Amino acid sequence: MRKPIRTTTLFLSMSLCGRILLGLSAVTAATFALAPAALAAPKASKSIAVRIEGPNADDIREDILAIMPETLGVVDPDAFSKSLKGAGQTKPVGDALVSKAQRKKAIDRIRKAGKAAKAEGVIYGVSRTNKKKKEVHLVYVDENAGDLAVDSAVPLSGSRDDRKRALEELLGPTLAQIAPPPAPPPAEEDEVKGDREGEGEDGDGGGEERDADEGGKGGEREPHEAGSALFSIELGVEFVGRWFDYSDPRTQNLPPYSVFGQPALSVSGELYPLASTDIAVLKGLGVTAGYARALGLNSAVGSGDPISTTYERINLGLRERLSLGEASVLGISAGLRFLTFEIDAPADLARTVPNVSYTLFRAGLDGRFPVGPIALALGAEYILPLSSGPVYERFTGASVQGIGALAGVMVPVATGIEARLLVEYARFFSSFQPEQGDAYIAGGAIDQYLGLRLAGAYVY
Known part of the structure; x- marks a missing residue:
């Protein structure tokens, strides 16, 4: 049975993430509300x-x-x-x-x-x-x-x-x-305004138009470029693997687990609501989200019957996008990941399978670097489990931490469309402090995940 504290931690984590995203939405709304003249300015003649x-x-x-x-x-x-x-x-x-x-x-x-x-x-x-x-x-x-x-x-x-x-x-x-010639000075404007038709009494519409147009020159972005995109969306097929093993096991109820090559569907996206503005920091701040789930995954012990297994991954976060040089992009990100791997085993077997339901805080760096007609992706992150799930609740003094890495190649196919080959890796390492008489005794455990993703993406 899971500890009640996990539910509380999950609720607080989701609440924190929701407040961050709500704050970004409020900033976006306030920005556009405070600048109506620039957004609705008429163009020059x-x-x-x-x-x-x-x-x-x-x-x-x-x-x-x-x-x-x-x-x-x-x-x-x-x-x-x-x-x-x-x-x-x-x-x-x-x-x-x-x-x-x-x-x-x-x-x-x-x-x-x-x-x-x-x-x-x-x-x-x-x-x-x-x-x-x-x-x-x-x-x-x-x-x-x-x-x-x-x-x-x-x-x-x-x-x-x-x-x-x-x-x-x-x-x-x-x-x-x-x-066009510049607008006449105010004195000359007063002398000739009687001969004009269709103008306002103050005759300064041209000046306002010019000022608005000057303000409108800022915030221009290059469409379909990773460093200035308004949004991007990726859809792909991922081949996932997991390896779970104990270090220094002392009891016989701690079998290892492994699976690889299981197909999963994945979808992810990024949104930069202020990308078309010149507001420092905020124009590069975006919301990120992703979801992946394995299809038809089963597990078995030896030659036993297949057991239905769930693998699911949800990502939510914020990302600050910075341009490096002419076309390279650096990303600084932070957010939450919900990672579930559960084997629906019967009661006697459920006590030995390595079921996890991680709620993770993650922070990291990623980069996109053009090399000729293609681009390389590299990234690394630190992962802090806020809650971990049933397998760790069996042990006394369990402590879990994690790291992640990403590498891949992006190949342009058409304007705004690219094919992607990405490899994503996560590793959780834990240590236990067993006591005399514990039913489960080991020094720690290693939980590894690998995903090989083939995807198509649209960048706008």
């Missing part, structure tokens, strides 16, 4: 799209936005990405943008996407290394099918200020030509 490919793309795009005239708006990057895919450009343009003999189709698609996004034009760039020289080649594509107003490279060597000056020199004249 003229706007352009800006898209950069290759290394340091985010920094280069940020430098271009920094030299943008105040009266010129910027098309939402997600909206332009959809327009670009709708125009037939589903893959990065790459070096085709630089080769005048190969880029006609790409330029036509960029022009078509710009029209669909209702942009005056598109600044499109490809960051690359050309003969050991790092540069970004930029073009400005508008509705005119003639020569491009901008078609040149900016070196990426030197300081960031040098790069900004070079970008200003290349793009400044074109941006100034297409940008």
Whole structure:
């Protein structure tokens, strides 16, 4: 019979996790409630799209936005990405943008996407290394099918200020030509407001619009990228194994247990509700959840009859996502895991099977590191059992701790979709303090779990 304290611990653990998640939801709601003007701001009368490919793309795009005239708006990057895919450009343009003999189709698609996004034009760039020289080649594509107003490279060597000056020199004249004129000063506004129709009495709508647009430039994210995704979901098949063994057993009622290769279904997901904002720390804070259950698992003693067995795993937690370099991602996570492995044995056998029902607090680090076209996943965590289950309740002075590790490969299949091969390992090590006359006597136990997971994932 399980101790009543386990139920109390489980309730308190679930209550704590629920309060953490409720707090995150409250922060999300408060953020959007306190910033209605920025979320509902109208767009400027003229706007352009800006898209950069290759290394340091985010920094280069940020430098271009920094030299943008105040009266010129910027098309939402997600909206332009959809327009670009709708125009037939589903893959990065790459070096085709630089080769005048190969880029006609790409330029036509960029022009078509710009029209669909209702942009005056598109600044499109490809960051690359050309003969050991790092540069970004930029073009400005508008509705005119003639020569491009901008078609040149900016070196990426030197300081960031040098790069900004070079970008200003290349793009400044074109941006100034297409940008609407600034709003007149208040005195001049009063003189001419009588000749205007459809404006408010104070005549300062343009200034508000400009301020809102400037505020709207923050919080842009790259869709379908692990470092800035709004959410991701994974569905897979896992082949699970468990090995339970005692160290220094002194009584005959302590048999080991092992199983491997049992299929299980798994589903997991991550949600980052503030990923599209510029709020430090919170924009990388997400909620994680996962569930796995073995299918048709049975156990047996020797040549005995199969006994129905349950293997189930539930994960709930929070994860802080940090960008490292150009595309690597570091995750810092904490949360709860509920791990159950129960053999539905008859009463006489139930006293010897290693049934567990862990409630676990876990904290760890994980990383995603691109290697060519694929990405490698690595992770490690410390696991603290808050309650452990029947097998440990048989022993005097049981103390349990655990560690975990993760490794895997992610292979892109299509935009936002990837195939994953992951190996996950958990190890619980315990020590006992038996006393004379105990029915179960051993020095401790090792409980190990291994999962080999084949999965597909969608990242948005």
